[in-house]
Each structure stands twice: as C-alpha cells, then as structure tokens.
Amino acid sequence: MLCSAGIPASTPSSASSTPSSPSPTSSLSRPEKRRKTAALFPNYSPGKVTTMRNPQPSDSILTVLPVDLLVQILDRLPDTGDRKSCRLVSRGFLRAEALRRRALRVLRREALPSLLRRYSFALESLDLSPCPALDDAALAAAVHTSGGLRTLKTLCLARATGIGWRGLEALLAACPRLEAVDLSYCVGVGDREAAALAAAGGLREVRLDKCLGITDVGLAKLAVGCPVIETLGIKWCMEISDLGIDLLSKKCRDLKVLDLSYLKVTNFCLQSISCLGKLEDLTMVGCSQISDEGLRFLKNGSNSLRSIDVSRCSNVSTLGLVSVIEGHKCLQKINAGDCFPELVPPFLTMLGDIRHTLKVLKIDGFHVSASSFWIIGMDCKHLEEIGLAKCKGVTDQCISELVTHCPGLRTVDLTCCHLVTDNALIAIADHCKRLECLLSESCSLISEKGLDRIGTCCSDLKEVDLTDCHINDTALKCLSRCSELTMLKLGLCPNISDKGLFHIGSNCRKLLELDLYRCTGATDGGLAAIAAGCKNLKKLNMCYCTQITDEGLKHLSCLKELLDLEMRGLVHITSAGIAAIAFGCRSLVELDVKRCYSVDDASLWALAQYSKNLRQINISYCPVTDMGLCKLLGTLRCLQDAKLVHLMRVSIEGYELALRASWDRLKKLKLLGGLRHFLSPGLLQMLKARGCRIRWVDKPLVLGV
C-alpha cells in the first residue's frame, strides 16, 4: 500500500510549471527508496513506521514535523526544481505539496487522472494546453476520478483540439467556481462548446481566439449564460457578426476587455459597444469594415476606456481616434499601427487632453515629421512606450524632439526606421534612463558608437533587437554592460564573432533568449561562452551559423532550461551533437533541425530516448529513414507538431506507420503535397477528426543552405 501510493516517481515530471529535470532520488534503487520514504513518513500512521526497519536518524526530523510546517518549508523554496525534489523525498512532503499547490500544468495525458486526484484539494489554476492526445473521454474520466475540482478558477485548454462539448460539460460540471476559461486555437470549437461554457454561468474571462466554429448563436448563448463576463477574446472567430456583438453588449454590461480582432464587424457593432460603460480595453486589429464613423460612436463615452487598438484597420484614421479621445479622457494606450498613415492635426491636439494618462502610443507605418514628434513630446510627457515601426520620415531629429520631453520611455520601437543613426540612440540614452526595450531592427546606420552610450546609460535594458544592423563585436562589448539583458537578437549580423559572444556570455547572465540567425561568424567557441555564462537560456536560434559543429552542441547540452532550439542548415552537425543536446537539454520542447543534412536516424533515436518533453520538431530535408521516423513519432508522447517535408529516405509506408503511431497526439503536421494522394484516406480522416491540421507544401526539393 505504501509503495503504490507513496512513490510518485513516475509522475512528477509530468506535473510541473516547468518541464522536469532529473530528480535526485531517481537514481535510487527501488527498495532503497522505499525504506527512505518509510523513514520520512510523518505521524499519519505511526504503526506503519514502527514496523519499518531502523529509521535513519538524519531523516527522522521530518517525521515529527506536521504537515503545515512542511507546507511552510515548501513555501520558502523559490525554485521549482527544489520543490520537486522535496516532493520526492517523502509522502509527507508530497501531501504538503498537494495541500499548497494552486497551479498545475499537465504535460502528459496518462498522468492527468492521478494528478487531478492528488491536487484537487486546493487547485485554482489548471493548464491542459500542453497535454497531448487529450480528448473528451480522457478528460471526463480524469475529472470524474478527481471527485470534483471545487476550488478551480482558471482553466486553460488552448490548442486542446481534441476537446469537444462533452468534455467541457463534464469538466465545467465538476468546477463550480470556475471563472476563466481559455479555449484559444481550438479550431474545432463551435456553438455547442460555447453553450457548454455558458452552462458554467459564473465565467468572468473567456478566451476563444480562433474558435472557428463559433457563430453569433454561440456568442449569444455565452452572453446570456455568463452575464458577469468581464474579459472576452473572440479574435479570429470569423462567423461572429454585428448581431452577436450587439447582443453581447446588451447582456454583458460588465465587459471590461473585448478583443474583436479580424472579425467582419461593421460600424454598427461599435454603436452597441459604446453602451458598455465599463469597457476598458478594446482591441479591433484588422477590422477593415470599421471606419472613423464607427469610432464616432465612442464619442459619448463614460471615460472608461483605457486602451484602444485599431491597428491594421485600413479604414480608420487618427481622425476617428479624435472622437475616441473625446469620449474617453483616461486613455492610456493607443495603437493605431498600419491605419491610414497620417497624423492629422486634430489628433495631435487631442493628445493634449490625455497627456496625463497616455502611456503607450503605437503609430506603426505612419508618415511622420519632426514637428509632430515635437507636439507628441510636449503633450505626452508620461509616455512609456512609443512604436514607430516602419514609419516613414523618422529621423534623428524626430527622436530627439520626442525623447527630450519623455524621460519615462521604456520601450522604443524603431524597427525599419532606416534613417535613424547613432545620434538618435545617443539622444535616447541621454534622456531615457529607464529604457528597457530597444527594438531597432534594420536600422543599418547605427553602430557601436550609439550602442556604447546605450550600454552606459541604460542599465535597465532588458530587450534589444539589433537584427540586420550590421554591428560588430565592439558593439556587443558595449551592450554587454547591460547585465539585465534577457533578450538579444543579433540576426543577420555576420560581423559578430566569438569575441562578441564571449562578452555577452560573460556579462549577460540573465539572458533568456538569444538569436544568432545567420551570424556566420559565430563558432563553437562562442557557443561555449554563451552556454557557460547564460545558464538560464531558454531560447536559442543559431540557424545557418554554418561553422557550428557537434562540439558547439556539446557545450550547449549543459543548458538545462533550454526550451527552444533552432539550428536549421547546420550542415556540420551530426547525430552525436543531437544526442548530446537530447541527453543534456531535457527540457527541450521545440527543435528545428531542418536542412541539417547529416542528422540521421541515430539522432532521432536519441531524441526519442531522452527528449520526453519535445512537442514540436522540424526534421525536413534530413536524411532520416522509416525506422527513425517511426521511433520518433511513436515514442515521444508529447509530440504534437511535426514538420516532415522532403524526407527523401522515408517511404510511404514509413509515413503511414509513423503517423498511425502518433495520430491521437498530433495537432499540426506539415507534409509534402504529393503525399496527400498516397497516404490512406482513413489515416487522414482520423487525423482530421482528432483536430489535426495538415499543411500540404508543394516545394521543389532544393538542397543547399
């Protein structure tokens, strides 16, 4: 009894907020562990303890601690890995953790029932989005065995394409206090699922992005069923029209956040929306039928709106935003990117009305001039974020006019502002001491001179995008003074060498994301420096850094946190390198080895063996065979997205077998178009019924980098 219930060795890796790492106890042999566990067993069943053989004195202290103290201990452990280790030590800790655990992210379907049973006591947030092969039956059964999740408030089912209304009904019936549900990108979700959600009644936050089947009727059901809804995202729900929005705004008066992006709604829906007295955040990206006349309905607002996003609404100009500002004087965020690209004088004047509140202004793609920036700078002194991507006419003078009055700027987006030079960076550095994010992709005129000032002055800098800026190692050296850097994008900077990467690796220890796309100067040495310095790196892109070999990968294999590794076109790496990565980077979730022409079956075997968390893989153009593919797809229980284009050594039967081995888990598949006619229709039907979307590509086979 003790053994069966007390040893959770098989499950902990599947329930965690971060993917598992090898636990210290896993190396123990089973009898040894049993003894240890029994020794640590606290005062729940002392009889049992007494029957056990000599408890070790070093462990006995834990036996006298009550559960609440164990909970206190766990609360003081900040690191999830440490908590995981504790959990494995004893049943007492396991129980303590079950009592205090609020959030659960399930990575394996097999573990779901036992996890829900164990954590049903205090669980408030459940994330099933990475859980593969989840379907109605599995979910309903798991929920049933858990005996109800009475405390659950947040549920994430994003991309759980296998879930239908039956599963939702079962789940929602067991979660009476549910407040937030995320069904984003469950493309099969339709009105019935919406009706199931509506049955939950008390929902306050619902995300339904790209639930393609939802129509006005489904939205109406939701609106009637959940009148207290406050946050609703229906982006990409293409079937929803003005009627649904109208009813929504009549029924859900408490709406605060509404995302209507890319819907085919017209100005009429804005008339309905204007009645929502509590609306704070309105997002209407790409609503091409919305125009300035529609925005005029927001003129008589209740000052409730804090954020409006009309980017990519091609019929909206800043004139329409003038009406919005008239009605809502507390606007904090305006995103007018890629609208009609003209800053009209009334808009600039109206900005004065919201000078105290406006914090974010995005005018991507506008035609701007220095004078308008002067006005913006004079008016919006509290600006924290400015988005000027692809703006025409942005010069150094513009930037200096702006930043001299906006010392609070934290994010400056200068993407594709080709005229910007070092002077602009110097101006930014001089005035915006709290700069955190500098996006200057394709600003090819900037150099180490400007970045030197940035590195000196902006010590808070966290994110820098220097893609396509042709900077050199000196610039990286300057930038490496920003020790807080978490994201650094250096794509298309062929002048960077290992020397620059060494500076980064040695100083930017908090780096989480590094992009070295086509940095052909980077070699194994640079990777060694990065791997040695940036231990927390989660995302690394080194596509087409053709000098990298297996040696470099071996250095990388010490990055235990690495989640996403892209190494397209690394022609020199072989299975040895991949095996090192697979063995070392156990957290790996996404792997792209497209066009690595030396990666063969052995690497797939290694991945199948060690990369248990791999969810997404791209092995297009790799010389793998039927065996490797079948092994990979059949073994990896988490794999949900596979790109298998131009696998020249894989036969039709190989594809067929591999896909049949993984049909219930795959959600996205990229295959060569010709295969459409050779794969059995039954298989394709099974995949489709499971919610798997297949992208058929018709690219000619061109080898080379």
Add this chain to the structure above:
Amino acid sequence: MDPKRRRILESTTKSCAQMVGDRSRNFNPGQPFIQCNTTNLCYGGKPEQTFPEFPLDTENQSLYQPEHEVKGANQFKPIPNVNNAILDWDPRLVLSNLSFLEQKIHQVQDIVRSISNQEGSLLPSVKNTLVSTNPSVGHLGSIVGAQTSSGINGGQQQNEVMRMEVPKASAYDDLIEGFNGDGNEGSELINGLKSHGNEGDELIKCLKSSEGEGTESVPVEDHDVKDCDDGVDGENLPPGSYEVLQLEKEEILAPHTHFCTICGKGFKRDANLRMHMRGHGDEYKTPAALAKPNKEASSEPALIKRYSCPFVGCKRNKEHKKFQPLKTILCVKNHYKRSHCDKSFICSRCNTKKFSVIADLKTHEKHCGRDKWLCSCGTTFSRKDKLFGHVALFQGHTPILAVDETKVSGISDQVRGNEVMNGIVGSMDYNFAGSTLDDVQILNDRGVDDGRGCFSPMNFDACNFGGLDEFPRSAFEVSESSFSFLPSGSSGFIQRSGEN
C-alpha cells in the same frame, strides 16, 4: 310603368336568382308581399316580347345590351330542356340577366339580414312607406308565397299563377318561362323570393342604392338613398353613435361578392370585375367605366357603420356585454372564419399549422420551414436578427442550437407566459388583450394579408351598401388599432378594427 317600380321588380327577381341554394330559412308567405299590386307585373303571356325591347331606364340599358354580352354569355350553355316556345329570345341573354339578378339579390339578402337582425323595431315604419309607394312588390310576394317549393310541378304552377296575376311585366315572363324548362330551379328561385317575404320591403328599398353602386355608370338616386338611411338608423340610435350591422353566416362565407352583369362570373373585388368587364366591350374600357365607383355619396353626412359577428356569445357579437364591433365587412369575414369556422387549410409543408383564411395560409407558407431560428422559450423566427432582438429583450431567453431542439419542449412551458405577452406587446394592439395566442398569430399575419388591397377607404361610405362588394383596405394600417379607440367622429375614415 314608372321606372322606379320597374327597378324594384328587377331587383326582386334578382333576389330570386340569388337565393338558389339558400333554403334553410323559414318564411312567412303571407306577410309583406300580400299587398303587391298584380297589375304592375306581368309574368305571363306575350312571349313574343323579347328582352331587348323591354323599355328600360337609361341607366339600365347599358347593362342589358345584348350585342355586347355575347362573348361573356358564350361560356354559359343554354339549359338543354328549354321550352321551344320561347326560343325566339336569346337564352344566353336570360342567363346573363339572371346572373346579374343573382348578384343583386345576394346583396340585398345580406343587407336585409343585417337590418332585420338588428333593428326589427324599425321595420314596420319602413314597411309602411314602402308599401305605399310600391304596392306591386307585396303582391308578388303573396303570389309566390302561396306556392310549394319543390318539384317541377310546383314551378310550373308558380309560373301559371304569376302569368295570371302579373300580366303587365312583359319582360319577366320570358325570364320565368326560361325557368320552366328547369322547373326545380325555378321553384327554388321563387322559393328564395318567398323566404324574403317578410323582409322584402326593406330589401327592395336598400336594393336601389346597392344597384346604383354595383353598376358603376348608374348614378345613385338620392331620394332612395335617403329613404334607406333614414329608415334604418334615424330613429332610435343616439346621435354620434355608430350603426351596428350584422351579416349572416351565409353572406359572410359567400365566395364572391361582385358579379359580372353579363356573364355572371363572380369576383371578390370590384376592381377585378372592372378589369373583367373590359372584355365585354369597348364601353367598359372608357375611363369612366374603369374608374373607381364615384364617391359623391360620401359628401353626405353618414353614420359610421360597425359590424357584429353573427355568432352568439362571441365578443364581437352585439349581444355580448363587452361588445367590440368589427370595423369593416372584411373584418367580419376574416374574424368569422378565423374564430368560428374550421381551419380547413393545412400547410402542406409542415402539416401542422391550420388556417381558416387562405391568405393566412399563404402568409404562413411563405415562411414555413424557414423558421430556423429558435429561442429557448419555443418561439421560432425566420430571421436571425429578430431572434436576437427577442433574446435581447427577455431575461433568460437564449438561442437554441439546431442540435438542441429536443430540449426546447422542456423549457418552453416555463416561459410560455412571457411569450404570449410578447406577442401582445409586439403587436401593440390592446383590442386583443384578452385574446388567445392564436389571435396574436393571426394578427401578425395581417400585414401581408392587407398588402393586397389598394382601395381608398373613401369608397366605403356610409350610405353605400354596394360597399359589400369592395372591401375597402384602409390606408392607415399602422395606426388603425389606435384609431379604434377614438370615438368615431371622422366618418370619412372607415377604420377596420384590429381583427380583420
């Protein structure tokens, strides 16, 4: 023979024709017709006198032109066993005349019934005046009243009697002769006439005005009209009040109310009749003939007419203590059919919905099967926006997905009350506060039903009993229900009540 008297004769005979098929009524053979002056009428002898030679009034001549009626009359074959002795006149002509008579008698019958049912007390005085002016009618009635009503012999006998007693009506003996061949029919005709014996005076009186209406070109004789009005309403109705008329079941259910004077074809509307008449000759194509019947009578002060349903116990029946009158004859017809008749028209698509008014069926069929938008209360809608409007209006109502239909029945009972109320509120017709759901449904159908009519309400003026023919369609459809509350001071507008 003075023209007035001749007109009465004509109309009486027409009444006979019309009464074919209506044998259910009891009658007093002896009563009013007894004073009829036999000398004025000649139903016997002189077979050589053909119909066209009959000395006609100018207004009648247009109706009796044999040359122009041939086309229409061709449709009607002469009765096979017509007496050879009378073949020297045209049987088709007789037929056409008979159909005209039929039409007129039908009209008169309607009127008389309504009058007799409602104000019996008025009859004697009217009778007296009539008797004094038209003694011949009474005589005719008395003669006819003596006859038995069945068998060929009876018919023969009638004719013989008439021949003796009314020798002067040279034209009509031919007419009656025509019926001798078909004795049964003839006897029925006479029978029908007899059935009207006790009301005959009233009938004839009103007939004058209706005749003037029925044939467009005939100007209405004012004194006759006045007689009619005075005789009916003048005495014991308080001023400002309306006049209540009641049609009998048979009139209400009669399929046609307009008849071609030449070929006898029946029409529901006089506009259609006018269109039809064009085929009978060029004189019907003149703008005057094609125009709507003139409205000169409307200039007179007219009392507002309201109608009562003949069904005793109905709220629309005048005996009901909360009597609510119907505004037009069309209202009467539709109300009677909807409320007191079988719903014999079944929708061929859904096989569930039944209607007694065919227009309702047609309206329904337009939408049947397209009510795919369902509310949880069980209400169906043909349009999504209507459903959403409904859902927005009521707390707790929610659209039903197509797959959920089985659930509807359970929910619908709870919300049924709301639904009924919705119907009433939606129609804004407080006349129907107490009406059933079915009525509400009918009410909703009204809009389409009414769409057909394009007549001005002015056609239907107070003194015009020809108004039977043309159901005036009010141009004020939207506001009519609110108008129904107003004391009817504006006689120019004949408002239809909410129920049509």
